[in-house]
Structure formats: C-alpha cells, structure tokens
Amino acid sequence: MRAVTEEIEDKEESLFEAPPMAEQERMIEAILFATVEPITVRELEARMPHGCDPAEALVYLRKRYEGRGVQIMKVGDAWAIRTAADLGFLMQKETVETRKLSRAAIETLAIIAYHQPVTRAEIEEIRGVSVSRGTVDQLLELEWIRFGRRKMTPGRPVTFVVTQSFLDHFGLENARDLPGLKELRAAGLLENRPPIGVIPGPESEDEEESAEGQSELFED
Amino acid sequence: MRAVTEEIEDKEESLFEAPPMAEQERMIEAILFATVEPITVRELEARMPHGCDPAEALVYLRKRYEGRGVQIMKVGDAWAIRTAADLGFLMQKETVETRKLSRAAIETLAIIAYHQPVTRAEIEEIRGVSVSRGTVDQLLELEWIRFGRRKMTPGRPVTFVVTQSFLDHFGLENARDLPGLKELRAAGLLENRPPIGVIPGPESEDEEESAEGQSELFED
Amino acid sequence: MADETHFEEDTMSVADRLAAEALIVDVDGYEGPLDLLLTLSRTQKVDLRKISVLQLARQYLAFVEKAKALRLELAADYLVMAAWLAFLKSRLLLPPDPSEEGPSGEELAAHLAFQLERLQAMRDAAARLMARDQLGRDFFARGQSEMVTRVRKVTYSATLLDLMQGYARIRTRDDFRPFVMDRDAVFTMEQALDRMRGLIGYAGDWTDILSYLPEGWETDPVRRRSATAATFAASLELVKEGHLDIRQSDAFAPIQLRKRDESRDGRD
Numbered sequence: 001m002r003a004v005t006e007e008i009e010d011k012e013e014s015l016f017e018a019p020p021m022a023e024q025e026r027m028i029e030a031i032l033f034a035t036v037e038p039i040t041v042r043e044l045e046a047r048m049p050h051g052c053d054p055a056e057a058l059v060y061l062r063k064r065y066e067g068r069g070v071q072i073m074k075v076g077d078a079w080a081i082r083t084a085a086d087l088g089f090l091m092q093k094e095t096v097e098t099r100k101l102s103r104a105a106i107e108t109l110a111i112i113a114y115h116q117p118v119t120r121a122e123i124e125e126i127r128g129v130s131v132s133r134g135t136v137d138q139l140l141e142l143e144w145i146r147f148g149r150r151k152m153t154p155g156r157p158v159t160f161v162v163t164q165s166f167l168d169h170f171g172l173e174n175a176r177d178l179p180g181l182k183e184l185r186a187a188g189l190l191e192n193r194p195p196i197g198v199i200p201g202p203e204s205e206d207e208e209e210s211a212e213g214q215s216e217l218f219e220d
Numbered sequence: 221m222r223a224v225t226e227e228i229e230d231k232e233e234s235l236f237e238a239p240p241m242a243e244q245e246r247m248i249e250a251i252l253f254a255t256v257e258p259i260t261v262r263e264l265e266a267r268m269p270h271g272c273d274p275a276e277a278l279v280y281l282r283k284r285y286e287g288r289g290v291q292i293m294k295v296g297d298a299w300a301i302r303t304a305a306d307l308g309f310l311m312q313k314e315t316v317e318t319r320k321l322s323r324a325a326i327e328t329l330a331i332i333a334y335h336q337p338v339t340r341a342e343i344e345e346i347r348g349v350s351v352s353r354g355t356v357d358q359l360l361e362l363e364w365i366r367f368g369r370r371k372m373t374p375g376r377p378v379t380f381v382v383t384q385s386f387l388d389h390f391g392l393e394n395a396r397d398l399p400g401l402k403e404l405r406a407a408g409l410l411e412n413r414p415p416i417g418v419i420p421g422p423e424s425e426d427e428e429e430s431a432e433g434q435s436e437l438f439e440d
Numbered sequence: 441m442a443d444e445t446h447f448e449e450d451t452m453s454v455a456d457r458l459a460a461e462a463l464i465v466d467v468d469g470y471e472g473p474l475d476l477l478l479t480l481s482r483t484q485k486v487d488l489r490k491i492s493v494l495q496l497a498r499q500y501l502a503f504v505e506k507a508k509a510l511r512l513e514l515a516a517d518y519l520v521m522a523a524w525l526a527f528l529k530s531r532l533l534l535p536p537d538p539s540e541e542g543p544s545g546e547e548l549a550a551h552l553a554f555q556l557e558r559l560q561a562m563r564d565a566a567a568r569l570m571a572r573d574q575l576g577r578d579f580f581a582r583g584q585s586e587m588v589t590r591v592r593k594v595t596y597s598a599t600l601l602d603l604m605q606g607y608a609r610i611r612t613r614d615d616f617r618p619f620v621m622d623r624d625a626v627f628t629m630e631q632a633l634d635r636m637r638g639l640i641g642y643a644g645d646w647t648d649i650l651s652y653l654p655e656g657w658e659t660d661p662v663r664r665r666s667a668t669a670a671t672f673a674a675s676l677e678l679v680k681e682g683h684l685d686i687r688q689s690d691a692f693a694p695i696q697l698r699k700r701d702e703s704r705d706g707r708d
Contacts, residue, residue: 172367
C-alpha cells in the first residue's frame, strides 16, 4: 500500500508547489518562442515543472496577445507564435535569399580592396586569369565597387575602387584597415594549402568566360 | 514647381499618415519576433511605413515585455527578442552543444573585449605568451571578434574588436556594460602601459616577418 | 621493526619525489613564465598589489633550480625570465647606483607587479564573462522563422573572412606552387627537330648553327641558351640519322652545319 501511494504523494506535493499561473504563462511564452516546431500541450507539460497546467496558462497567454503584433495560434493540435496576419506586409524583407559570392568575385573584390585604384589589366595580372564581365558587373551592381579615375597610362584605362557600401558591409572604416599578409598569417588564415597537384593557372570556371571578355564594358 | 514639390509633399503626406504609436509597437513586435538576428533601428525604419519612429516605439515595447517570458534586448545598436535567462532550465531541448573554447581563447576574448581596440602584440604583452593562430582564428570564425581600425603606431598594426554577435551571445547591450569594466578602469588595469626596460616578453614567432609586414601591400 | 622504519623512510622519499615531480611536470601546464609567476605569487597569500617581487623572484629562481636538478628541460623563455629576475633581484638588493641609466629596480618590480595584477584581472574578467547567461545556453533566440512569406530576392553576401582568405589565396599562390618548369623560356629538342627538318633542305653549304635559332629567341639570354642547346641536340640527332654534317674547327669556334649530300659522300 505504501509503495503504491508514494507516487501519488509525490504528485500531490509537487501540485502544491506548482508555480503561480503568471509564472506558467511566462514559461509557455518562452518555450513557444524558442521551439523550432509547434508544441503540443502534452509536450509543454512534460517540459514544465510538475503540477503545471499548460492548457489553462495558454488561455491566459492567448488573451494577453490578443491584438498584439504576434498571436498565439493553434497549429493542428500544437501551439506556436505567429505574426498577426495584417502585418504580413512587414515580413517581405525577411525572405531575401543570400548567396555566397563566387570565388572569382571574392578574389576580384579582394584585389580591388587591397590595391585600389586598380585597372582591370592589373587585376588580371594578380589573379592570373582574365576577369569575366559578369564578375565585374555583379560587384558594380552590389555597389561594392565603382569606377575610379582613369589611369594616366597609355589607353587611359579606367580603374576600380571600393565604395562606402563595401566598407559598411564588411564593417571597415577604411580600406586601409584590411589586414596585411603578415596579419593574415598570424590569424591562421594562410594555412590552408591547396592540395598537391593543383597547379595554379586559369580556373576552368573562368576559362570559357575569358573569350567573351569585357572589352565592350570599358569601351567609350 | 509642381515637380519639385512632389517629393516633399509625399514625405509630408506620409508623415501625416504615420501609424499611431500602438500600431508601430505592434509592427516592431512582429518584426522582432520573426527575426533571429538583432535588427537595427535603421533597418526597422526602412521596413516600417514612412514617418514611423521605431526608437520611441521600442521604448514602449520594451516596457511592455518587462518581466515576461521573453525580453526585448538591446544588442549594440540593434534589437532582438530573447527568452528570459531565468527560464533557461526549460530549454534543455533547444540547447546547442557548442565547441568548448580553450582557456587561451577565453582569455584572449576577454582581453579583446576589455581592451578593444587591441593589437595582437598588446594581447601577447598582457598574457605573457604569444597568441596562437588557432585562437584568433576560432574567435573570428565564431564572429565574436573582427578586425578593427589600424593603430596609428609604427607598423600600423591591425586591431581586434568584439562584434555584435559577441554582445548578443553574452546578453550585453554594449561593450561598456562588460562586468567590472569600471572597476578595472579605475584600478588602472586597462591602461596601455608599455613594458619598461627589459622585462622579457613573449618571443614573437613573427619577428622575422615583421620586415616584410604589409608595407609592401599598402605601398602607393 | 627495523624493516618497517626503513620502509617508512622509503615511502617518505618517494612521496617527496613525487611531489617535486608533480610540481615540475606542471611546467607544461603553465602558459609561459608570467603564468608561472602568477601561480607562485599566490603562495604569498597577499593582495597582488602588495606582493613582494623580491620574494617572488626568489621563488621563481628556486623553482627553476629545482627543475634543473630534476633535469627537466625548461623552455628558453623560462630561462630568460630567470636571468632577468636574477638581475632584478640584485638591483633590488644593492643600493641604487646613481650613475646607472634606465629604470630603477623598484620601477621594474612595480611594472612586473602591475603585469601580474593585470593578468589576474583579465582572468577574473574572463571567468565573469563566461559565467554570464549565454545565448543558446541560458537564453534563446527565435526558434521558428516560417512565418515569413516567401518573396524571392537574391542578394549576395560575403564575409570579411571570405575576402581575406580570397586575397591570401592569390597572394600566396606562389608560395606553395609545386615545382614546374617555366615552359615559356624553354625550346625543346622536339621543337628544334621539327624546325630543323624543315630548314635543312636549304642548307647546301656550311652554315653557322646559330643562324638556325628560331625567331624571337636570339636576344633574351635565357631563351637563347635554351634554343641553342635544343638546336645543337637536334643537329646531333639529324647527323645520327644521316641528314646533316656537322663540324667545329676549334674549341669554341662556331659550329657549322650543312645538308649531307649523298653524292658528296666519300669525297669530303
């Protein structure tokens, strides 16, 4: 008899100790906010201290969020926090898909940042491959680079420089704040050696582009 | 004349039409709930209808969530919603196992946070040992530190500063809110006292490289 | 009884030795001399600001002596620090020499004390920082983000790290370029053979081998050397095949070639 009632006693004890309803509301609020999936009352109960009554707390919490910017919504038999339907128009920017810049673009951008003002020919000399038109276009479109003043050399080629947007994006005050080779090495950024057998030279991804070239881009 | 004033009129119109503060609060609530990364007042302004004053609305919203299960937190110049720290015990399921930081990395991080902007040489001077590559690398990868502006000292060394992610991770509004910062400053322990005389310091593994430096990189 | 005493003595010495060794083995656990000094300073059980640097210097030197006695190799920076502390000790003990330049013993000691205090302060700060509530451990960010409508707009992102690594990749390419011959300055024997085969038909009379060098290879010394060697080797090959005659009248004299004429055979 004693052994059987032990569990019941335990339960009663913890029931007695159940946190106040306001506290239970807080708990559910935090759980609903942080969970990746909508969560059922049963799961809530399992997570919360013994004796809690998530179903009741949910009623209060739901009421509290009535008319707010977010709502406590029932999704199937589970619960979740959702943006109020009338505010959906604010959420559009959220869906911007970010993609990594291509390696060619990053390298070109890096060379412009470190060597600006720099001509296209100089970029190609440093990279060892021709710079595709798409790469330069993309960087111009991102407003990370812009045309600088022309070089006083034969042909008066245009130069590229980085923009304020570039500095903003990369959290730099000045292109001169970019770390040098020595500092890159110190930070362990130069340790990744290419696998043996990779002979530097024109990368295949760029090779086909080189024929096209961007001479038209710079004609004027 | 009409064409010129059109834009001004537009602006006035939207100013006039700015939603009531309660509505602005709802909007921010919705945006902050939907966003994982902290979001700046400027970004909020860009997303909300013209004429909104997110900074003011945030004050109200923050007050509204005081003592709730989630909090409106300031992270540098940005804002985010985070669960209340006292409810962490409910969240075991959400906990992400993170790579343990080495003691060296933790100390280096603290030195950067308290002394920022700080050069690598200064970190080494304080710790009495050279900073290993992996340490800085790891902190950069975690995006807890980034390169700051160069110091106006010979060699123009780069500096390290902590990031917004750092503030976010440790629940700090501001780097000035670091625990014990004031006391340390009052005790003179954050002063940059150069070593005097011939006190031995860490051997710099890069000493030979310093000639190379980045002068060559920034020559022009 | 006697045995027992003996045994006791033995255990004592073993324990002693173990203790001493444990201390030394720990050297690896220290992050450099400053860390070791900080640990030693704790044995003084005083506020770091009131630490006796002289006493600390003695402790450190004793520690290093002990390590030497146990034939443990100490890293160079520990020995440098030992030498410096020995110097500091003498400065602190001897009356100051007014003619001596540079900072006084007291100043050096004060700076060392400052360094120790600062290191300790940073360690405490680090501990306090890590003791803070942390994102993803104690407090949490939003778990779901599906509440957003999908409006596709692609932006491109790159981090400063990407940028720097990209740059580093280019700038250090030469560092780890596997060894390859620079082919643009090499004229191969195959190339020379091809060229010579086409030309020898016209070489009725003795002609200087140098006149066979390919166009554009005569001026640059590196290219010229390569082309000369290849042409010479190709000529020998052609002689071997019976297409050419080759002669050199004297050491370092010009090498001359002419087409082998079957009709001339035996007469020359």
